[in-house]
Each structure stands twice: as C-alpha cells, then as structure tokens.
Amino acid sequence: MTPAAGAPDRDTAGGVVAGRMAAAASAWLASLDPGQRGPAQWPGPSDGPQAEAERLRWHYVPTDHGGLPLGRQRPVQQSLAMHLVSTGLSAAGYVTVCAVMGLENVLDRAEHFPRGSGDRERYRDPGLYYLRVFGEPGGPAPWGWRFGGHHVSLNNLVVGGRVRAVTPCFIGANPAAAPLLGGGTLRPLGSTEDLARDLVRSLPPALRARAVLLNRAPSDIVSGNRPRLPGAGETEAGPDDGLLPLSASPLGLAGSELDGDRRALLEALVSAYVGRAPDGLAPPVDVDAVHLAWAGPTEPGRPHYHRLQGSRLLAEWDNTQQGGNHAHSVWRDPEADFGLDALAAHLAEHHGG
Structure with missing residues (x-):
C-alpha cells in the first residue's frame, strides 16, 4: 500500500508529529507536581537496560501498565495527557481509543459493579490508564512515551527528531457490541x-x-x-x-x-x-x-x-x-x-x- 497522493513522506511526517509530541509531552510534564513526576517520567531508551526493559513491557489487561494513571491527575493534567495521546493517533484512532476507555463504565454495569481490592478501589476504572514518558521530550537523545490500560496500549519512539515507531498498537473492546438508544x-x-x-x-x-x-x-x-x-x-x-x-x-x-x-x-x-x-x-x-x-x-x-x-x-x-x-x-x-x-x-x- 503506497501513500495516498498528497500525503506527506515519512521523514516529513515523522518530524512534524515528533514536534507535536514533544510540545504536548513537555506541557504535561510541566503541569505535574514532584510526587507525580516519579512515575510519569523515566530515563530514556538509551539510558541503560533497566529503563529499556521497562519501555518494552506492555499489557492489554487491566493491570498496572507503568506510569501515572489518569485518576491521579487533576482535570487540566488529564486534558494535557490526552493531548499527548492524540498526537500519536489519527482522528479516527483517537476517537476509537476514547470509546474503548469509556467502555469500562459499560463493563462495570455488565459485571454488577464489582469492588476492587487494595489500592484499586474500583475494579473497572476508566481512571486506570497510565501515561509514562521515557527521556527528555524534544532533546537530542531518543525519547518516547507509552499510554496503556485495559484494552489500550500505545507505544511511541522518537529518534533524531522523527517518530520512528508507533507499534505495538493494541486496541480491544469489551463488550465488542453494546446497545444504543433507537x-x-x-x-x-x-x-x-x-x-x-x-x-x-x-x-x-x-x-x-x-x-x-x-x-x-x-x-x-x-x-x-x-x-x-x-x-x-x-x-x-x-x-x-x-x-x-x-x-x-x-x-x-x-x-x-x-x-x-x-x-x-x-x-x-x-x-x-x-x-x-x-x-x-x-x-x-x-x-x-x-x-x-x-x-x-x-x-x-x-x-x-x-x-x-x-x-x-x-x-x-x-x-x-x-x-x-x-x-x-x-x-x-x-x-x-x-x-x-x-x-x-x-x-x-x-x-x-
């Protein structure tokens, strides 16, 4: 499948989107207090095996995906986080991911609103989607970010000022089909x-x-x-x-x-x-x-x-x-x-x- 006529080449597109990602990631990180910064930002991909092993760890089940969950962020921080998420997705991709996140409320009802345990007070929780930045956004060294929770995992890497990876990219849906009015x-x-x-x-x-x-x-x-x-x-x-x-x-x-x-x-x-x-x-x-x-x-x-x-x-x-x-x-x-x-x-x- 060749790019559509008029579509940007990969180098150009990778640079433009990398700039958007860096601006959004920097704005989100700047909004966080010191207690939030620890889980939100880790060393970059070239900063050693521990950081790289964490970057390569991904899930699509409802578990701790690593990072700062939306539920531990103030509303303006949540908006900044979702702005970063949007930079790595097409318009249709972003809408689909948001719909999947919202299904946690639908699933909660279908399962009769089960209680969580330990630190997880709510079992089906749309606040348990985690965002983590690896490295310094926009700097000369490679950097990236990951967003994940139940049925969502987005993994992005920027090298040399260009987006070089947007996969693995997982999207699921439970329920896959649910009734609407009308x-x-x-x-x-x-x-x-x-x-x-x-x-x-x-x-x-x-x-x-x-x-x-x-x-x-x-x-x-x-x-x-x-x-x-x-x-x-x-x-x-x-x-x-x-x-x-x-x-x-x-x-x-x-x-x-x-x-x-x-x-x-x-x-x-x-x-x-x-x-x-x-x-x-x-x-x-x-x-x-x-x-x-x-x-x-x-x-x-x-x-x-x-x-x-x-x-x-x-x-x-x-x-x-x-x-x-x-x-x-x-x-x-x-x-x-x-x-x-x-x-x-x-x-x-x-x-x-």
Missing part, C-alpha cells in the same frame, strides 16, 4: 471486524479454503504481549496448544491473488490497522505480499480470528470471549516494533554500538 449498536471496532468477514465471505470456494485455516479460533491473539516477534527460523506457539503458530513466514491467502472488489476490501482492512497512526507515519505495505488467514466460523456473532501478515505488517484480531462479544486487535511492525532498529542505529553511530 435500536443502534456501539461497536468501536465493528468496521474492522466487518471488513475482514466480508472479504472472507466474498472469496470463491478455492480461495476461501486457503484463507480459512481452522474451524475454531485461538482464544486470544497469538503474539500476546511479547516485546519481540519471532524472526527467521523462529516460531511462537501461542495459546491453545500452538493453534495457528506465528512465525516470520505468513499463513493464508496472498493479496496478489485478489483483484477488483476483493482487493479493495483487503486494502481497506489493512488501512483499518495502519490508519490508527497520523498520516505518513506507517511504513508502506505491499498488499500483494500481505497474507490473510481466518479461523472459526464466518457467521456474524460467532467466535473468530483473523491475521494479516507481510514484511512490515502483523495485524491480529480475535473476538472469542463472552461468546464472541469481546474483541482484541493489535498492529505491529515486525521490523521496527518499539523502534529497536532506529535505536540500534543511533547507538551505533553516537555511542560506538
């Missing part, structure tokens, strides 16, 4: 789910047989929250006794075998993942080389899984829990998750490796 349905990730299903159901039998690999779905995304994806010759078994193992060699049906409306559906599905980031930040994706794999039934409302995999793209989706009403989705760049490639090059150039 007969409507709230589905923050529904369009992504529908695009994949429509594509698979549009395939003729011979192609569908190569895309639909199993009649049941893995119980979760196979890559989980691993900091690194398997390289050449490596395989990750994933959940469920190795169901649909993950390796550098993609499974399923290649995009090169699609044309017309089916190819357009695949392009739209890829865009649903890479379009989470601001224009110009995602690496180009060769749709011909992207493989589509599906597991589980193709009827709406049934537990299912899909995967898109190419040289610069791994996207995974599952909607299996709660009878197919609890979705997980992740976008990763096998070559540049967490900006490890750019960070290694920077360290080699400026610090002798």
Whole structure:
C-alpha cells in the first residue's frame, strides 16, 4: 500500500508529529507536581537496560501498565495527557481509543459493579490508564512515551527528531457490541471486524479454503504481549496448544491473488490497522505480499480470528470471549516494533554500538 497522493513522506511526517509530541509531552510534564513526576517520567531508551526493559513491557489487561494513571491527575493534567495521546493517533484512532476507555463504565454495569481490592478501589476504572514518558521530550537523545490500560496500549519512539515507531498498537473492546438508544449498536471496532468477514465471505470456494485455516479460533491473539516477534527460523506457539503458530513466514491467502472488489476490501482492512497512526507515519505495505488467514466460523456473532501478515505488517484480531462479544486487535511492525532498529542505529553511530 503506497501513500495516498498528497500525503506527506515519512521523514516529513515523522518530524512534524515528533514536534507535536514533544510540545504536548513537555506541557504535561510541566503541569505535574514532584510526587507525580516519579512515575510519569523515566530515563530514556538509551539510558541503560533497566529503563529499556521497562519501555518494552506492555499489557492489554487491566493491570498496572507503568506510569501515572489518569485518576491521579487533576482535570487540566488529564486534558494535557490526552493531548499527548492524540498526537500519536489519527482522528479516527483517537476517537476509537476514547470509546474503548469509556467502555469500562459499560463493563462495570455488565459485571454488577464489582469492588476492587487494595489500592484499586474500583475494579473497572476508566481512571486506570497510565501515561509514562521515557527521556527528555524534544532533546537530542531518543525519547518516547507509552499510554496503556485495559484494552489500550500505545507505544511511541522518537529518534533524531522523527517518530520512528508507533507499534505495538493494541486496541480491544469489551463488550465488542453494546446497545444504543433507537435500536443502534456501539461497536468501536465493528468496521474492522466487518471488513475482514466480508472479504472472507466474498472469496470463491478455492480461495476461501486457503484463507480459512481452522474451524475454531485461538482464544486470544497469538503474539500476546511479547516485546519481540519471532524472526527467521523462529516460531511462537501461542495459546491453545500452538493453534495457528506465528512465525516470520505468513499463513493464508496472498493479496496478489485478489483483484477488483476483493482487493479493495483487503486494502481497506489493512488501512483499518495502519490508519490508527497520523498520516505518513506507517511504513508502506505491499498488499500483494500481505497474507490473510481466518479461523472459526464466518457467521456474524460467532467466535473468530483473523491475521494479516507481510514484511512490515502483523495485524491480529480475535473476538472469542463472552461468546464472541469481546474483541482484541493489535498492529505491529515486525521490523521496527518499539523502534529497536532506529535505536540500534543511533547507538551505533553516537555511542560506538
């Protein structure tokens, strides 16, 4: 997938967005009192193994993601925090993340408002989304930031004044679908789910047989929250006794075998993942080389899984829990998750490796 006509090139876009991120991060940090600063800002990615190990730690379950939670911030600080979050997302990506965060209130009702324990007074808490900055925003050294909580994990790195990584990028939804007044349905990730299903159901039998690999779905995304994806010759078994193992060699049906409306559906599905980031930040994706794999039934409302995999793209989706009403989705760049490639090059150039 080449950039759209008129879209900024990656260097230009990376520099512009890095400037916005630095300004927003600096404003947020300046608003914090000394007691808040400790969890909010850690050493930068090039400041030693402890800081880097923390930067590579990520979750998508309701646990301590590391950082300063929104619930421990004053309203103006929360606004500044969300301003920083918005700099790393497209308009649609930001709206989707905000909707997912709001689902904590919906889930609280569905679970009969359970109480928390210890320091966590409220179990389903939209205030438990954590923001942490690594390093000095806008300075010459690499720096980054992470925002995460239940069903959200955003990871960003700036090197040389340019955004060099926006993945892993996880967005989930529980419930995946909830009723609205007037007969409507709230589905923050529904369009992504529908695009994949429509594509698979549009395939003729011979192609569908190569895309639909199993009649049941893995119980979760196979890559989980691993900091690194398997390289050449490596395989990750994933959940469920190795169901649909993950390796550098993609499974399923290649995009090169699609044309017309089916190819357009695949392009739209890829865009649903890479379009989470601001224009110009995602690496180009060769749709011909992207493989589509599906597991589980193709009827709406049934537990299912899909995967898109190419040289610069791994996207995974599952909607299996709660009878197919609890979705997980992740976008990763096998070559540049967490900006490890750019960070290694920077360290080699400026610090002798």
